[in-house]
Amino acid sequence: MSTFQVTDTIARILKVCPETSRVFEKAGMDYCCGGGVSLEAACKERRLDTAALLTELEACAGIEHASEDVSTLSLAGLADHIESTHHAYLRAELPRLLAMTEKVAMVHGGKESRLLRVHDTFTLLARELSEHLDKEEQILFPMVRQLDGGAEASAFHCGSVANPVAQMEREHDEAESSISELRALTDGYVPPKWACGTYRAMLSGLARFEGDLLIHIYKESTLLFPRAVFREQALSAR
Template sequence: MTTLTTQSTLADIVTARPSLARVLEAHGLDYCCGGATTLQDACDNLQLDATAVLTDLTANSSDETPPEWATMNVAALVDHLEATHHRYLWAEMPRLSALADKVRTVHGDRHPELADIAACYGTLRADMEPHLAKEERVLFPMIRELSAANTAPSFHCGSLNNPISVMLTEHDTVGELLARLRELTNGYQPPADGCASYATLFTGLAELEADTHLHVHKENNVLFPAVVALEQQLAS
């Protein structure tokens, strides 16, 4: 993609120019689960001025070398996902759980919303950890097998479309929980009387949201379509 237009999909914008993810997020535009939507349609859905958003994207756009993950084969891409996003989540989610409990204990009397924040984050973690495990133990090994095959392998699940459809649904759930966290935290803005731990928690949650959005984008809009296309090619 060389030119940004209102007919560019949100996924194509971020795949070609990953730095623009933060601009889309600032406008509340979902480029991961909603990546197939054009900029125009996404703006219309939120009653935004697509031309104004395009101007903002263009102003923040620069010539970027396409990221390596955008052109990796499917086996290399699952290796990349595990080594970056999965490793990050396995380490970060327990840290944020402990931090959320600490902040709620100290500030919960003055900020009862912390109970809802901790509960929402707990649900998010409870959803994400088995999701990561299913990818690492089931889906990703099958993708590696597919990548090395000369003909379509026979999997216990049938077509890889089947587990992929489950992953897509679970990604939607994660997206909804992240949106709820953003709402509960007022856009991850700590209150004026919040301590350093309070600010650290909200910074960590904001970073987790941004990383997960990019993670889901790579799977929904790059990896999974490539896997489906490869399986169809090997089956023909």
């Protein structure tokens, strides 16, 4: 498995990686009103090669972790993978992007006031994400690893694993809404003609950050969390 599946809806693929809209446009597919159908069904309708289109979508995603096969990983293995790739990326990248948004806001905020809001929005998002990573690494992921090892649900101080999962899902929704705001404030990360090098680097960094974060959330919300909740239910039913 890669980032996308043939059973994913077009809307889901676009949510994970908005850049894939270019691939759908090229293939003549209606991703606006026809986003609810699966990739497989949409390709069949237009007699397109599903596998070829899937490969193109993966290439478009262009995220270094996108091609990693995580489907065969155990629950603990998936938690380890997310921590060593996406969490490590955020720990390194958040301070760098924060410094860039601050510099660009200071230098160009007088001319383009939206850059002040970019800095404010990113500052809040970076703080919330850092706390979110801490909670996953210190509370939820250790529970996931215990479940993988066969621990009973009653072993957890917070009751069910579904409780921290629900909290993490709320925080994912909040992060996605901040990402949408950053995208809108920067016209989809497209620099104006007068943008300096730092401004351009900030935008390309934010675009990459968005791509990685959406894939990170996808791996947790679609793969890790539902499997952990299912595992706990299966253990409880024994």
